[in-house]
Amino acid sequence: MMSNLGSEKVYSRRKSVRVAVPASTANLGPGFDTLGMALSLYSWLELKEAEKTSITLLGDQLYGIPTDKTNLIYKVAQSVFEKTGVSIPELEITMYSDIPLTRGLGSSASALIGALAAANALTGHLLSDEELLHMATAFEKHPDNVGASLYGGIVTATWDGEQARCIGIQPPEALQALVVIPEFQLSTAKARDVLPSQLSMADAVYNISRSSLLVAALSSGRLDMIKEAMQDRLHQPYRAPLIPGMEPILEYAAEYGALGIALSGAGPTMIALVDRHSVQKQQLEDYLLQTMQSHGIEAQALWLEPVTGGVIYYYDTESSSFMDTVKGEVRL
Numbered sequence: 001m002m003s004n005l006g007s008e009k010v011y012s013r014r015k016s017v018r019v020a021v022p023a024s025t026a027n028l029g030p031g032f033d034t035l036g037m038a039l040s041l042y043s044w045l046e047l048k049e050a051e052k053t054s055i056t057l058l059g060d061q062l063y064g065i066p067t068d069k070t071n072l073i074y075k076v077a078q079s080v081f082e083k084t085g086v087s088i089p090e091l092e093i094t095m096y097s098d099i100p101l102t103r104g105l106g107s108s109a110s111a112l113i114g115a116l117a118a119a120n121a122l123t124g125h126l127l128s129d130e131e132l133l134h135m136a137t138a139f140e141k142h143p144d145n146v147g148a149s150l151y152g153g154i155v156t157a158t159w160d161g162e163q164a165r166c167i168g169i170q171p172p173e174a175l176q177a178l179v180v181i182p183e184f185q186l187s188t189a190k191a192r193d194v195l196p197s198q199l200s201m202a203d204a205v206y207n208i209s210r211s212s213l214l215v216a217a218l219s220s221g222r223l224d225m226i227k228e229a230m231q232d233r234l235h236q237p238y239r240a241p242l243i244p245g246m247e248p249i250l251e252y253a254a255e256y257g258a259l260g261i262a263l264s265g266a267g268p269t270m271i272a273l274v275d276r277h278s279v280q281k282q283q284l285e286d287y288l289l290q291t292m293q294s295h296g297i298e299a300q301a302l303w304l305e306p307v308t309g310g311v312i313y314y315y316d317t318e319s320s321s322f323m324d325t326v327k328g329e330v331r332l
């Protein structure tokens with residue numbers, strides 16, 4: 001599995017650490033709660049031992065996040081300290097994120113992985129990446145986003161309620177992602193509430209076959225198969241009424257140059273997989289934005305890269321400010 005940690009390396013306890021964690025797109029169409037891909041959009045987190053807990057949120061994306069001890073990052077960090085028997089009751093927490101909240105780009109997974117990874121680094125990496133994955137999935141309830149944010153690349157993952165299992169795939173070199181992010185928010189909880197509790201055998205077979213084909217197509221670089229392999233009958237048809245413009249986009253995006261198209265995670269963002277050498281890139285972007293607009297939705301288009309690395313750790317940061325790290329170059 002891809003990791004930024006050398007397994008043979010011995011780590012000591014730290015007083016402070018910074019991490020950068022990629023966003024993720026989950027499902028990729030048919031792989032509901034199992035497929036995820038890390039994207040080149042990041043959140044940054046600093047944890048420092050302190051006398052008194054303080055939480056500083058920087059930038060425009062973290063509006064509304066609590067700044068007391070009910071904060072997710074604080075609580076998740078404490079769960080790492082409890083598990084490892086390390087006592088760090090008070091923390092200075094600083095956060096900045098480029099990942100928009102509740103849009104289907106895995107902001108919650110990125111925050112969880114950031115908190116787990118940074119807290120674990122303070123303990124001297126007493127927990128393995130696999131243990132962090134189990135803990136993150138127990139919080140998030142599905143392993144797709146957290147697996148991608150932790151390890152990077154494309155992940156296939158399962159969750160049995162206690163253990164997450166995850167295998168990575170290197171994204172094909174030609175693959176780029178175009179995300180169209182609507183201005184409105186849609187919480188994952190709300191977009192899960194509309195899903196049926198049962199499916200027909202025919203729809204189950206439809207999804208298993210597409211999801212399997214997609215994994216094989218991505219592993220072998222068969223980009224010609226992606227359009228068919230990204231079809232889904234498990235969640236997108238039920239979520240479409242929540243996202244104006246989604247139905248025509250799913251139907252016609254390939255005609256405008258998408259290799260394949262899906263709802264990103266639980267939405268409302270749509271994600272097109274694109275061959276970076278395509279001459280239709282601008283045409284596709286225009287089509288997606290105009291279709292949303294014609295359904296009354298303002299949206300932002302971003303071209304993103306699949307990233308092969310997951311969490312990035314920054315140690316010995318005493319001589320640089322937090323925002324210096326944020327503004328520094330992120331290794332893709």
Ligand SMILES: Nc1ncnc2c1ncn2[C@@H]1O[C@H](COP(=O)(O)OP(=O)(O)O)[C@@H](O)[C@H]1O
Binds near residue numbers: 073102105
């Ligand atoms: N940096 C963060 N710190 C604390 N909570 C966060 C952070 N980022 C996201 N969250 C929580 O996750 C929620 C969004 O999760 P979710 O509805 O699953 O959407 P998505 O993960 O697709 O952005 C936010 O409303 C917030 O409660």
Ligand SMILES: N[C@@H](CCOP(=O)(O)O)C(=O)O
Binds near residue numbers: 025191
């Ligand atoms: N498999 C989950 C993925 C949710 O992703 P998010 O980025 O919207 O949190 C689902 O489809 O519900």
